[in-house]
Amino acid sequence: MEEKKLTLNLDIRSGLPIYTQIANQIQSQLVNGILKPGDQLPTVRALAQELRVNFNTVARAYRILDEERIISTQQGRGTYITEIPPPEVSERLRRESLVALTQRFINEAFRLGFSEREVSQMVRDNLKSMKEAAVNDNE
Amino acid sequence: MEEKKLTLNLDIRSGLPIYTQIANQIQSQLVNGILKPGDQLPTVRALAQELRVNFNTVARAYRILDEERIISTQQGRGTYITEIPPPEVSERLRRESLVALTQRFINEAFRLGFSEREVSQMVRDNLKSMKEAAVNDNE
DNA sequence: CCTTTTATTGTACTAATTGTATCATTGTCA
DNA sequence: TGACAATGATACAATTAGTACAATAAAAGG
Incomplete structure (x- = not known):
C-alpha cells in the first residue's frame, strides 16, 4: 500500500499527449487494482526522471487526476490515491x-x-x- | 485530568497538512470533553513518535493552538490545556x-x-x- | 539544604523535499 | 505562416525534517 514502482509505457507515436497517457495509465492501474487507495505516487520529479520527461508534464497529469478526485496532491508532501466511488x-x-x-x-x-x-x-x-x-x- | 493518551487519526489522503489535522483534532477533543482544562498533552517528541512524524510538526500544531489560547506551551515544562477558556x-x-x-x-x-x-x-x-x-x- | 549536574521540554533557524505558477520554446496543422 | 497545444525552464511556496539551543525540572553531591 506504499511506494509502488509505477511502471508506465509511453508511446510517442500514439498521438496522445504525454500527460494524457500518464493520467490514463494511472487511472487504469487503479481500476485494475495495481494501485490502491492510499498508495503514494512517485513525486513529480522522480516520475519525470524515470520517464525522461519534464516534471511539469507529470504535474499536469497529476493535476488532471486531482481534479477528477482520483488522487490528492499536496504541496510539500506528495500525491496519494484517494478513495473512488466504487x-x-x-x-x-x-x-x-x-x-x-x-x-x-x-x-x-x-x-x-x-x-x-x-x-x-x-x-x-x-x-x-x-x-x-x-x-x-x-x- | 492528567496524562491522557490522546488518540489521533491522521489521514494522509485528506489533503490537510499533518499539523492542521493534529491541531483540529485536539481542538475538537476539547470541545467534545475528551480533553479538559488543565490536562497535560503529550510532549512534542512523545506525540511525534506515536504518530511517526517529526516533532517539529507536532510543535507547529501546538503553536497554532497556543496562539489561539487553547493550550499553553511552556518551554521546559510541557503543554497544557488552558485552564479557564474565556x-x-x-x-x-x-x-x-x-x-x-x-x-x-x-x-x-x-x-x-x-x-x-x-x-x-x-x-x-x-x-x-x-x-x-x-x-x-x-x- | 544548597549547589551543581543532568535530563526533559519547547523554540528557533535552516535545509530538504514536494507541488505550483508563470512564461518561454517547440512543434504541428490548418 | 500563424495559431494553438504540448512541453520545458525557472522561480516560488508549503510542508516536513534536522540540528542546535534555551528554559525548566529533577537528580546528585556536598
Missing part, C-alpha cells in the same frame, strides 16, 4: 451510505448542543461557499 | 467545531459522488424525521 456499488448501497453519513453528522452536531436551525444553516452556508469556490475556479 | 473563546470553539464537522461531512458526501442537491435534501429529511421522532416521544 462503480460496482449499487445505487441503493450508495444512498444508504449517505443516510448513515448524514445521521452521524447530525447526531454529532446535536451532541455538541447545536439546534436544528443552526445545523441546517451551517450546511447551507457550507454548500454555498463551496459552489462559489467552484465557480471561481472556472473563471 | 466565554467568547469557548463559544468560538463551539462554532468552529460545527464548521469543521460540517465540512468533513460535506467533503465525504461529495467524495461518495453525491450532488449538492442530494446532500441538502438528505439533511433536510434527516432533520425532519428527527423532529417528528422527538414529538412522538412526548406524546
